[in-house]
Amino acid sequence: MKTEVLFFGIIVDITGKNRMEIDNCIDTFSIKTAIINEFPKLCNYKFVMTVRNQIVSDNKILNNGDVVAFLPPFAGG
Amino acid sequence: MEGQEKIKNSSVLVIGAGGLGCPVLQYLTALGVGTIGIVDHDIISESNLQRQVLYYQTDINKSKVEIAVERLGKQNPNVKFIKYFVQLTNKNALEILKDYDIVIDGTDNFATRYLINDACAILKKPLVFGAIHKFEGQVSVFHYKDDANSTGVNYRDMFPIPPSPEEAPNCSEIGVIGVLPGIIGTLQATEVLKIITGIGKVLSGELLFMNALEMQFYKVEVSVLDQTTVFSIDEYKNFDYGQFCILNEKEPVSEISVTDLKNILESDRFNLQLIDVRELNELPVVAELIDINIPLSQINEYVSKIDNQKKVILICKSGVRSKMAILKLQRDFGLKNLHSLKGGLIEWLNFNNVL
Incomplete structure (x- = not known):
């Protein structure tokens, strides 16, 4: 199963892209682990994760076609 | 016409x-809008002009609030403007916000954004939130009461804990495309109009993300969390927002007041090193106060230029980045002779009556 992952704001500065695909992640926890392993600097930033535009606070099982987003707060004005 | 009457009778605070x-x-x-309050303690600099479309080249170094009211008063003399040439803090926010129907957050740092959110939670005022980062923006309305929801969503329901300032470089450091705040600000004004007149569906319970490079909008649902609590007035006024947002650490940073700096400049200038930690293109240039410029973003690379035999004072625009620089230098290099100019260049220019 492939999952599309979207990045926003300062997270794009760290990942260098605003979307990517991840293979074989069954839940949000494994997506988070895979992304942080690839971009360890993300540990220093605050963000929320969403699945299908809904915030997930606990681990959530992913279905085929789910889009996961990493959303940080913005401060600029 | 009924809508126009509602607009005329409304009061909005733009921070x-x-x-x-x-x-x-x-x-x-x-x-x-009948009454518009404007809060800003900043002065106009050249780097603002690519996106802050109320100001002209000839306004550089003048107060934003003064110039804004001068221009807007000509645009519509029927509007009553109230000027607040002050820095919003948790000590003055409740007093300033309480007289307005709607509050708009157009600030540029997390400390102020959280203290505005918390004040609106206490006062139960709708908060029209907008924020930008490079090519992207965010918009939402918090603390908005409608039939379905008695309190409205709080910014802390989405982001409970403020990030450190290092997670939020300001627009001068990162750059932002000039039209982006125009788009996001216009979306905020749209929400204000909807709240006042009652038309449409207010952007409450959702956070809108906008990406100008891909020209895409992305909406996320936000719900009220039980664990998000509202401060009492005393808790709010005693909460240290500045420190909370500066790295969430309790390392002490020595600060020096503008009065003390003036005295040392006169008595012991030779034993003093003054370092500007703003980015290279930032204004105003205050030549008498700067020996060298080491931007915060490059401070690790130029640490050897810092004189460890002298009293070193780090200076930025408002005294936040200079504190961040000191935290970094104390932690990573063990320097102990560093002091931050409290209130930064704005305070210095105020003190010397330049503004």
């Missing part, structure tokens, strides 16, 4: 007369 504040103010003035 931050910068990239977001300018378009918000222009539209609210054009619409004929």
Whole structure:
């Protein structure tokens, strides 16, 4: 199963892209682990994760076609 | 016509007369909002002009609030403007916000954004939130009461804990495309209009993300969390927002007041090193106060230029980045002779009556 992952704001500065695909992640926890392993600097930033535009606070099982987003707060004005 | 009457009878407070504040103010003035309050303690610099469309080249080094009211007053003389040339803090926020129907956040740092959110939670005022980062923006309305929801969503329901300032470089450091705050500010003004007149569906319970490079909008649902608590007034006034947002650490940073700096400049200038930690293109240039410029973003590379035999004073625009620089230098290099100019260049220029 492939999952599309979207990045926003300062997270794009760290990942260098605003979307990517991840293979074989069954839940949000494994997506988070895979992304942080690839971009360890993300540990220093605050963000929320969403699945299908809904915030997930606990681990959530992913279905085929789910889009996961990493959303940080913005401060600029 | 009924809608126009509601607009005329409304009062809106715009916090931050910068990239977001300018378009918000222009539209609210054009619409004929009865009373508009403007809070900003900043002065106009050249790097603002690419996005802060109320200001002209000839306004550089003048107060944003003064110039904004001068321009907007000509645009619509029927609007009553109230100027607040002060830095919003948790000590003055409740007093300033309480007289307005709607509050607009157009500020540029997390500390102020959280203290505005928390004040609106206490006062139960709708908060029209807008923020930008490079090519992207965020918009939402918090603390908005409707039939379905008695309290409205709180910003802390989405982001409970403030990030450190290092997670939020300001627009001068990162750059932002000039039209972006125009788009996001206009979206904020749209929400204000909907709240006042009762038309449409207010952007409450959702956070909108906008990406200008891909020209895409992305909405996320936000729900009220039980664990988000509202401060009592005493808790709010005693909470240290500045420190909370500075790295969430309790390392002490020595600060020096403008009065003390003036005295040392006169008595012991030789044993003093003054370092500007703003980015290279930032204004105003205050030549008498700067020996060298080491931007915060490059401070690790130029640490050898810092004189460890002298009293070293780090200076930025408002005294936040200079504290961040010191925290970094104390932690990574063990330097102990560093002091931050409290209130930064704005305070210095105020003190010397330049503003």
